[in-house]
Amino acid sequence: MSLDAKKLSPVKVAEMPPWPGGAAGGTPQEPARRRIQAGGYLMMLAAVAVMVLPLVWMMLASFKERDEIYTVPIQWLPESFDLSNYAAALAAVPFGNFFINSLITTLVGATLKIALGLTTAYAVVFLEFPFKNLIFGLVVFALLVPQQIVIIPNYTLVSDLGWINTYQGLILPGLASAFGTFLFRQHFLTLPVSVLEAAALDGASHWTRLWRFVVPISAPTIAAVALVSIVSEWNEYLWPLLVVDRAEMMTLPVGLTLLQNNDGVTNWGVLMAGTVLITVPVLLVFFLLQRRIVSGLTSGAVTG
Template identity: 65%
Template sequence: MMAPLIWMLISSIKTRPEIFTVPLQWLPEQPYTGNYAEVVERYPFGRFFLNSVIVTVVGAGVKVLLAMFTAYALVFIRFPAKKLVFILIIVALMVPPQVVIVPNYTLIADLGWQNTYLGIIVPGLGTAFGTFLLRQQFLTLPSAIVDAATLDGAGHWRKLWRVVAPISAPTIATVALVTIVSEWNEYLWPLIIVDRPEMMTLPVALTLMQNADGTNNWGVLMAGTAMVVLPVLIVFTLLQRHIVAGLTQGATTG
């Protein structure tokens, strides 16, 4: 698993002759940072980064909120066919995202949202995984705490933010982190819905770089890839224990 990442980092600080040397030269004679400078000079990398930040922050934020609202309703609010709704959410986990690409593209194109943030973000706002995980966590909460808040006159909104959310903070953080990583790395849908460079996210921008340089400038391409991968890789590495704790917190509840 680590070998491609290590090779990516090593190649990003090599000169072009060192990359194509036969026999293979594993380490550069001297670290070369010109590949990173060339990425920034030749491409609007700041714009790509801003697009990814906007899509990730807005998309992940709305996803987490929707998952919290849906999970709360499935656990604490009585309404008809509640079990059926949960079954449909579970079924959604089994549907490959590629199945809905054509309907989503048709809808977004009809709305005129191509090459817009709305077109990138809106089709992926539903999160069955987050809803499922938060529902399982909410089921583990002591009912006496929620009942006490009800007796104090708290409505659903206040119970969610003052009682349920603080207790479930590790699981909510887990859903947020997993969603952030997913949004940052999303490639297929932005590639399909965006064809203007100024609206491309970082993963799609790598395709633009590869199309421009072909296979002749791997140092620049590896430098761009490192700039895409490292931020979210660092965040994931630092917070991985919290992710594991959140994923297992409600694992024993049916």
């Protein structure tokens, strides 16, 4: 063997120094990556705690007596899970009327928002008409307008029409959903145009194409818009407070204020019980639609 061959001979594996971290420790960047992941998990847990702990406290406080809420140090668990606060809340104000009013305004308002968003987005994407891009630009601009700016004009119009203390006064001024239109439009841009073209060749009208082809394949986006609309309608407080002054037409958030005024701000057990009655239906809707929320909100996210 030549001298050069001897110089190039391989080194025994046992004589090679171990790589920092070794097989068990992974790459040199592995500890830093794990620290970053741990920090991310801690931040996520802190964010979840900030959102969940008030709900847990509200739920537990609804079973407590008045003296238990003011104990120091804080007593999280009630001494007994008594339903007296719920009975007092139901007896103090007509929660049945509040629930029916909220249910009507939420179902009708959310359904009309979804229908208007679907039809408007379909027209913007699949129809050709003058100033189409300008109209969509106005829809996007509407997202930037705070609701408080249009309250006075809407109230003046509703008052002139005689719609104070009516369902149409509660529902109609908030039907225009720029968010729903924008989300539907972004999703429709990702749909296969060939399917709609084939349907058009078979004689399907725009209405048929919308409800028989577009809507069935847009279920995740519809679920996302439905959830946002339902939560918005159910929790709406300022507008119903302005256009309703009779107890029989109040919705649940406004009725909760009536409960606070009747029972006093210090009786937090009764107030928390009323708040639980308002919150639970929205939480149930969220859990039913949560699987479709992410896919619906991210649908068409990279489409221009």
